[in-house]
Amino acid sequence: MAFANSSIPGPENIHRREYANGMVVLVKENFSSPVVVIDGVLRFGHVDVKREQAGLAGFMASVMMRGTPRRTFQQIYEEIESVGAAADVGAGLNVSGFGSKSLAESLPAMIDILADVIQNPIFPPAEVEKERGEILTDLEERADDTRRMASLTMRELLYPATHPYAYSSSGYFETVKAITRDDLERFYHKHVGSKGMIVAIVGAVKADEAFRMWEDAFGDWTGADNPITLAPPAPKPSEVRRKSIDIPGKTQSDLVMGLIGPARTDPDYFPAALCNSVLGVFGLNGRIGEKVRVQGGLAYYAYSRMDGGLGPGAWQVVAGVNPAKIERAIDLCRAEIKRIRATRVPAKELADNKAFYTGSLPLRLETNDGVAEQLTNMELFGLGLDYLQRYADLVNAVTPQQVQDAARKYLDPDAYALAIAGPTDH
Amino acid sequence: MAKKATRATRTSAQRAKMVSRNGVLKTVLDNGLTVILHENHNAPVATFWCWYRVGSRHERSGITGISHWVEHMLFKGTKTFPKATVDRLVSREGGIWNGLTWFDFTTYFETLPADKIDLALRIESDRMVNALFRPKEVKSERTVIISERQGSENSPAFLLGEVMQATVFLVHGYHHETIGHLCDLQSMTRDDLYAHYKAYYAPNNCIAVAVGAFDRKEMLKRIETAFGKIKPGPPLPAIHSVEPEQKGERRVTVEGEGQTSYIDVAYRAPEARHPDFAPLVVLDAILSGPSGLSLFGGGSTNASSRLYRALVDTELAIDVSGGLLPTHDPFAYTIGATARQGHTPAEVEAALDAELQKIIEQPPSQAEVDKAIRQAKAQFAYGSESVTNQGFWYGFSEMFADYHWFETYLDRLSQVTVNEVHRVAQAYLVKRHRTVGYYVPKSQ
Numbered sequence: 037m038a039f040a041n042s043s044i045p046g047p048e049n050i051h052r053r054e055y056a057n058g059m060v061v062l063v064k065e066n067f068s069s070p071v072v073v074i075d076g077v078l079r080f081g082h083v084d085v086k087r088e089q090a091g092l093a094g095f096m097a098s099v100m101m102r103g104t105p106r107r108t109f110q111q112i113y114e115e116i117e118s119v120g121a122a123a124d125v126g127a128g129l130n131v132s133g134f135g136s137k138s139l140a141e142s143l144p145a146m147i148d149i150l151a152d153v154i155q156n157p158i159f160p161p162a163e164v165e166k167e168r169g170e171i172l173t174d175l176e177e178r179a180d181d182t183r184r185m186a187s188l189t190m191r192e193l194l195y196p197a198t199h200p201y202a203y204s205s206s207g208y209f210e211t212v213k214a215i216t217r218d219d220l221e222r223f224y225h226k227h228v229g230s231k232g233m234i235v236a237i238v239g240a241v242k243a244d245e246a247f248r249m250w251e252d253a254f255g256d257w258t259g260a261d262n263p264i265t266l267a268p269p270a271p272k273p274s275e276v277r278r279k280s281i282d283i284p285g286k287t288q289s290d291l292v293m294g295l296i297g298p299a300r301t302d303p304d305y306f307p308a309a310l311c312n313s314v315l316g317v318f319g320l321n322g323r324i325g326e327k328v329r330v331q332g333g334l335a336y337y338a339y340s341r342m343d344g345g346l347g348p349g350a351w352q353v354v355a356g357v358n359p360a361k362i363e364r365a366i367d368l369c370r371a372e373i374k375r376i377r378a379t380r381v382p383a384k385e386l387a388d389n390k391a392f393y394t395g396s397l398p399l400r401l402e403t404n405d406g407v408a409e410q411l412t413n414m415e416l417f418g419l420g421l422d423y424l425q426r427y428a429d430l431v432n433a434v435t436p437q438q439v440q441d442a443a444r445k446y447l448d449p450d451a452y453a454l455a456i457a458g459p460t461d462h
Numbered sequence: 463m464a465k466k467a468t469r470a471t472r473t474s475a476q477r478a479k480m481v482s483r484n485g486v487l488k489t490v491l492d493n494g495l496t497v498i499l500h501e502n503h504n505a506p507v508a509t510f511w512c513w514y515r516v517g518s519r520h521e522r523s524g525i526t527g528i529s530h531w532v533e534h535m536l537f538k539g540t541k542t543f544p545k546a547t548v549d550r551l552v553s554r555e556g557g558i559w560n561g562l563t564w565f566d567f568t569t570y571f572e573t574l575p576a577d578k579i580d581l582a583l584r585i586e587s588d589r590m591v592n593a594l595f596r597p598k599e600v601k602s603e604r605t606v607i608i609s610e611r612q613g614s615e616n617s618p619a620f621l622l623g624e625v626m627q628a629t630v631f632l633v634h635g636y637h638h639e640t641i642g643h644l645c646d647l648q649s650m651t652r653d654d655l656y657a658h659y660k661a662y663y664a665p666n667n668c669i670a671v672a673v674g675a676f677d678r679k680e681m682l683k684r685i686e687t688a689f690g691k692i693k694p695g696p697p698l699p700a701i702h703s704v705e706p707e708q709k710g711e712r713r714v715t716v717e718g719e720g721q722t723s724y725i726d727v728a729y730r731a732p733e734a735r736h737p738d739f740a741p742l743v744v745l746d747a748i749l750s751g752p753s754g755l756s757l758f759g760g761g762s763t764n765a766s767s768r769l770y771r772a773l774v775d776t777e778l779a780i781d782v783s784g785g786l787l788p789t790h791d792p793f794a795y796t797i798g799a800t801a802r803q804g805h806t807p808a809e810v811e812a813a814l815d816a817e818l819q820k821i822i823e824q825p826p827s828q829a830e831v832d833k834a835i836r837q838a839k840a841q842f843a844y845g846s847e848s849v850t851n852q853g854f855w856y857g858f859s860e861m862f863a864d865y866h867w868f869e870t871y872l873d874r875l876s877q878v879t880v881n882e883v884h885r886v887a888q889a890y891l892v893k894r895h896r897t898v899g900y901y902v903p904k905s906q
Contacts, residue, residue, distance in 0.1 A: 138840065
């Protein structure tokens, strides 16, 4: 059975409405299971936070779920969990997310709760302290986690110190301890509003009914006249910036190599994405996986990843290796970066990667979560309602030359940030 | 010795063993391969799994980790599909694939656009018997697996969990982690691995599961074509390990790096087929929240559960979770928590004990039981959205019971009463039958 183009979500079955308060709602009906997923975006994030308050956006978003004039923390979660649903609000780097997953019969309750916590959070002092303690304990765990420490340190090396991507979105002990309840409330009133809000509702609900429920709950809300902040551009590193973090007693080190990658909206996004696939995704993690894991036997995981969001996200190479084999793994990763810049990807290899990209679309659209995520991204990045139907053409249009151009533009074997976290006494 | 396959002389329709109900077809081919098929046309995708009844439970001292290593070797090439071709072929068709090894099983799957699912049948029927285990590949994979273990050792949760398992089980094969002990990973030979493969990989020790957008009869024919000619293997090695009764509480401490403390408590729990398993699922949901029925993470929270209120809301811990795993033999019901900064595992344990005592003394309310059942129903609906997840459950349930266990899961839960939950709380939350483990930072 072929995946006919007509069964891919598109303008004929994605319902979209814009509202005066700046929000956009997308609905896709799917009655094959009794489930409805809401996936939404709010236009605030870590980009709105200065270094001295690192962690503020995430802290604030978590406490939004901890109390309103109508519901205590326990009442919020009792309502959600008693029907087997999940609902949350959480901050991201550029934008923040909210959403729910429930049986269709519980959708009205989920919308009511989301409206309440997004529009009326009261930041109860006791709940602020509970959340603070959880964040601080998590930061303690991070300090002992080679993977998280390597990733954090790579970002600190890659971006200029004042760039929001340079400092941790979870924050640091000093910054999280210093954030006050008033800081949370101020940040909320300045940044959380309906402007730029995107909501995708996917599942066993009629479109008209979904729109009506969402309009009833959010149609009159404006909230903050929120400025929409975009991360500033970031210069490419001009040399190797390397740092080792000593975490004694560990048996494995993690290395993260980082470069500045494209934004999702950059014209060379697809060539760069295919370049990344060839380099460190396809099959068991592309050419890097082949060299580092399959041939070298050096690591259980070795891959590359491109953020490709609204800003100059990182393009990373990640590997977990024995501390004694770090230099060998770095050499192999650098050699692959050199190769993909120097030699055009053979036609067969590029064709395989394109087939992977286009062929995996049905799997990505199998569940309501998968469709909702696609709809939200389509709206956020201005890709158009027919994007998924054009997707195969966009991928197939990429040439080997464009892939090589993207590699030469973004990747450099002699100028990158490199963080290694693990034992230094091996 | 199983009789030789004679599939060429009989058609699937003539077989007596075929069972077909609720859209599921189960049958056994003449070579012993069990086949379970479920049509699901919600999306144009299909998943195919081969489940082998071999896992770390079947391993003796000296070759711990061998089942998992064999799983890795099945990606290292056959004559038809040389090393690293399987992953590329599946990826090229837009599919996902993986291998998983656990206590009771080893399994392999591919999920693909439905019109490409034959590729999975070709791969799995080939590597059931034709994996090469080239010495060079064994050597290279040894360091990959040791690296996998070393990565796990970086995590305090793994370090504590490994010691807990070894303390809970003195005799039974559940006493070691699936990854195996480092000394065994360093010393196992190619011949050990190949012998293990030949002992357990055969159609008569395998359950093939397909779920997705296909015609059942047609899929059965294709599976017969791909697997029917494979001969049954020899009788399987018998495993007779039975864990003796625990006589007194056991306590262990692991000291390690970092600044955070963790606590794990493991009570004895019955095997998945036991009638007490369903009331224990409800008890676990009341204590620590619903268990996800999704293979790749559930995403539900547990802030309204009793233990969250007793441990996290009171600011002693930053999280708490319960684990009741369906297993072939009796396993454990575990409760784990991360101590909040400034608090000790002993404080968390005291609060945990006080909370558990309440449900031992007083039955839960009917509302709590009803809530647990509603949660399970919702989780079941979420899990049914993905064919991969359904394929997992049809096969997984065959490893410790049969697929009816999965199909009737909600029915059994719906029949659980308040009194049964109270009875299993009293019967299983017993201190002299438990093991308590702490992970404590060296610096403290």
